[in-house]
Amino acid sequence: MEPISTISSxxxxxxxxxxxxxxxxPARFLTTTSRDGLGKNLFADWRFAADxxxxxxxxxxxxxxxGCSVLVAGRNFGCGSxxxxxxxxxxxxxIKAVISSEIxxxxxxxxxxNGLLPVVVEQDLLEWLLSNPGINVELDIAxxxxxxxDGRQVTYPIDDFARYCLLEGIDQLGFLRxxxxxxxxxxxSRSWTP
Amino acid sequence: MRTNDARTLYEKVxxxxxxxxxxxxxxxxxxxxxxxxxxxxxxxxxTLLRELKLPLRRPDLTLGxxxxxxxxxxxxxxxxxxxxxxxxxxxxAQMETNCRDFGLELHGFDSKHRGIVHVIGPELGATxxxxxIVCGDSHTSTHGAFGALAFGxxxxxxxxxxxxxxxxxxxxxxxxxxxxxxLARGVTAKDVILAVIGQIGVDGGTGHVIEYxxxxxxxxxxxxxxxxxxxxxxxxARAGMIAPDDTTFEYLHGRPSAPQGADWTAAVKRWRHLAxxxxxxxxxxxSIDASTMQPMVTFGTNPGMVIGVNEPVPDRREPGFLKALDxxxxxxxxxxxxxxxxxxxxxxxxNSRLSDLQQAADILRGRHIADGVRMLVVPGSQQIKxxxxxxxxxxxxxxxxxxxxxxxxxxxxxxNGDTVDSGRLSVSTSNRNFEGRQGKGARTILAxxxxxxxxxxxxxxxxxxxxx
Ligand code: SF4
Numbered sequence: 271m272e273p274i275s276t277i278s279s280x281x282x283x284x285x286x287x288x289x290x291x292x293x294x295x296p297a298r299f300l301t302t303t304s305r306d307g308l309g310k311n312l313f314a315d316w317r318f319a320a321d322x323x324x325x326x327x328x329x330x331x332x333x334x335x336x337g338c339s340v341l342v343a344g345r346n347f348g349c350g351s352x353x354x355x356x357x358x359x360x361x362x363x364x365i366k367a368v369i370s371s372e373i374x375x376x377x378x379x380x381x382x383x384n385g386l387l388p389v390v391v392e393q394d395l396l397e398w399l400l401s402n403p404g405i406n407v408e409l410d411i412a413x414x415x416x417x418x419x420d421g422r423q424v425t426y427p428i429d430d431f432a433r434y435c436l437l438e439g440i441d442q443l444g445f446l447r448x449x450x451x452x453x454x455x456x457x458x459s460r461s462w463t464p
Numbered sequence: 465m466r467t468n469d470a471r472t473l474y475e476k477v478x479x480x481x482x483x484x485x486x487x488x489x490x491x492x493x494x495x496x497x498x499x500x501x502x503x504x505x506x507x508x509x510x511t512l513l514r515e516l517k518l519p520l521r522r523p524d525l526t527l528g529x530x531x532x533x534x535x536x537x538x539x540x541x542x543x544x545x546x547x548x549x550x551x552x553x554x555x556x557a558q559m560e561t562n563c564r565d566f567g568l569e570l571h572g573f574d575s576k577h578r579g580i581v582h583v584i585g586p587e588l589g590a591t592x593x594x595x596x597i598v599c600g601d602s603h604t605s606t607h608g609a610f611g612a613l614a615f616g617x618x619x620x621x622x623x624x625x626x627x628x629x630x631x632x633x634x635x636x637x638x639x640x641x642x643x644x645x646x647l648a649r650g651v652t653a654k655d656v657i658l659a660v661i662g663q664i665g666v667d668g669g670t671g672h673v674i675e676y677x678x679x680x681x682x683x684x685x686x687x688x689x690x691x692x693x694x695x696x697x698x699x700x701a702r703a704g705m706i707a708p709d710d711t712t713f714e715y716l717h718g719r720p721s722a723p724q725g726a727d728w729t730a731a732v733k734r735w736r737h738l739a740x741x742x743x744x745x746x747x748x749x750x751s752i753d754a755s756t757m758q759p760m761v762t763f764g765t766n767p768g769m770v771i772g773v774n775e776p777v778p779d780r781r782e783p784g785f786l787k788a789l790d791x792x793x794x795x796x797x798x799x800x801x802x803x804x805x806x807x808x809x810x811x812x813x814x815n816s817r818l819s820d821l822q823q824a825a826d827i828l829r830g831r832h833i834a835d836g837v838r839m840l841v842v843p844g845s846q847q848i849k850x851x852x853x854x855x856x857x858x859x860x861x862x863x864x865x866x867x868x869x870x871x872x873x874x875x876x877x878x879x880n881g882d883t884v885d886s887g888r889l890s891v892s893t894s895n896r897n898f899e900g901r902q903g904k905g906a907r908t909i910l911a912x913x914x915x916x917x918x919x920x921x922x923x924x925x926x927x928x929x930x931x932x
Pocket of ligand 1: 531532580601812
């Protein structure tokens with residue numbers, strides 16, 4: 271994972287609540303055995319018509335959305351299945367952060383492990399962001415802050431360890447493996463074995 | 465007053481698996497007792513192990529099957545799968561290679577234990593009270609019905625468990641759902657969980673582990689408890705748990721992977737201590753009256769959009785609500801019985817166990833499905849298939865005009881050749897009615913096996929109670 275410290279981008283806005291991972295990447299694209307190339311199928315059924323042509327009314331297909339790396343979406347983004355293909359598809363497409371007033375647990379955990387930043391804000395602020403698409407925002411990972419063009423600075427919640435891993439580009443497996451001895455000791459000391 | 469050591473079921477299982485406690489700076493290291501794996505969410509994790517030249521730490525605590533992308537038509541060879549989809553065939557072939565290379569037990573095509581991962585874990589007795597169980601699949605919550613702490617993880621975490629048998633985790637908050645009252649005739653565990661999600665919302669459990677309690681839950685058999693815990697994720701909770709009791713122990717006794725002999729006695733003694741202590745506190749508690757519940761059906765594009773089977777679809781003006789009705793081609797103010805059904809699916813890790821199939825068969829016996837309806841019945845495992853056939857249920861389904869298939873996820877997610885065509889309306893016993901879940905453009909109504917079977921007979925969404 272590459273270290274990340276700031277993300278600056280215009281926002282692209284998806285004013286839909288409860289966006290589930292089946293929308294982010296439909297199941298028929300899960301037969302892949304690698305992590306790459308999923309971006310072309312991101313939001314496939316919302317982005318493309320039956321003949322494969324782009325649907326003009328979908329947010330990501332607007333000309334202004336081109337090059338945006340911050341996605342603002344309605345409440346409860348990423349609910350549904352545990353498929354890590356969802357953050358893989360978003361990252362492969364070029365999205366680096368998702369802002370919502372609630373982000374589903376497994377999607378959030380999967381995102382952090384791949385360097386996609388989940389940003390949870392208050393519902394009022396989310397509504398403001400949803401009704402002001404295309405503004406420039408800056409995300410400062412070290413400070414856990416979202417900065418808006420009008421000078422507002424909003425602190426968002428993030429687990430300390432997850433933030434550290436993002437800043438250093440560390441993957442968590444390394445940390446677990448450092449505790450190999452503790453794991454062996456635990457296995458030996460249990461009063462019952464599975 | 466709360467004594468210091470009063471703990472909930474979740475807190476007990478959590479504490480019993482802490483390798484290294486959490487601090488402000490780092491999450492806890494949590495030990496995993498059982499890792500279930502399937503072909504769709506593991507290939508990239510095996511690739512990681514190979515890249516890092518790491519062995520799989522505990523093959524003995526890892527159990528593999530193939531369920532998601534496998535066809536449910538009889539298959540004898542990989543070539544048969546290639547007929548369904550080339551990608552699926554590659555994935556299945558890789559699963560076989562991976563399990564062989566890393567020394568894992570795989571219930572592959574030739575195994576009589578093959579089936580949906582959340583069906584075979586309990587069926588084999590590998591799912592046990594007090595265990596931590598994970599799988600790269602959000603419906604791992606199913607196993608919580610046994611008093612296990614069971615939750616879905618992503619592929620990166622699948623790799624963590626393969627390499628270290630551990631996960632980095634923050635302790636979740638606890639949500640008590642106290643469900644009371646006897647269920648009316650024709651009302652099933654599926655109706656209970658749909659009603660619960662309708663009440664607390666699709667994000668009502670986010671950040672929490674649910675514990676289901678109350679006399680409604682303790683009266684349920686294990687199949688029903690699994691149906692309830694299965695859909696915890698549809699309420700946003702990562703896990704749902706039920707305290708183990710005699711019903712749990714009776715179910716597990718004698719199963720191949722359950723403890724035997726003196727070990728069994730010791731295990732049951734240990735399991736009896738898992739139930740939440742009398743004065744333990746939950747972060748949040750909700751009481752639910754089940755005595756007035758009816759058979760439930762969804763009408764929208766998430767499992768929280770749910771009504772009683774005869775109730776009119778609510779009329780609301782929010783954009784998301786209107787978008788869902790528009791996708792579903794359903795009119796507000798009318799009951800769903802106004803909508804003609806094209807497909808009926810009985811199956812999935814929510815409702816594919818023997819008692820689910822029996823419920824559907826009870827309605828179909830001596831009847832025929834309506835003209836123009838396609839009905840698929842897909843048992844959750846090869847073992848359930850054999851048990852159902854021994855009871856003659858396959859004949860009941862076939863005579864009624866339904867298709868009887870091999871086990872697998874099938875139409876629950878439509879990545880294995882079993883799909884609902886675009887625009888078609890399906891009544892399904894699965895767990896997700898998201899847009900396109902059963903196939904691109906497919907419209908899904910979630911229901912119990914009884915309601916699904918009644919709808920197949922009538923040709924439109926129908927109340928099962930007049931059939932009983
Ligand atoms: S039956 Fe459906 S929900 Fe269950 S594991 Fe398979 S795809 Fe997932």
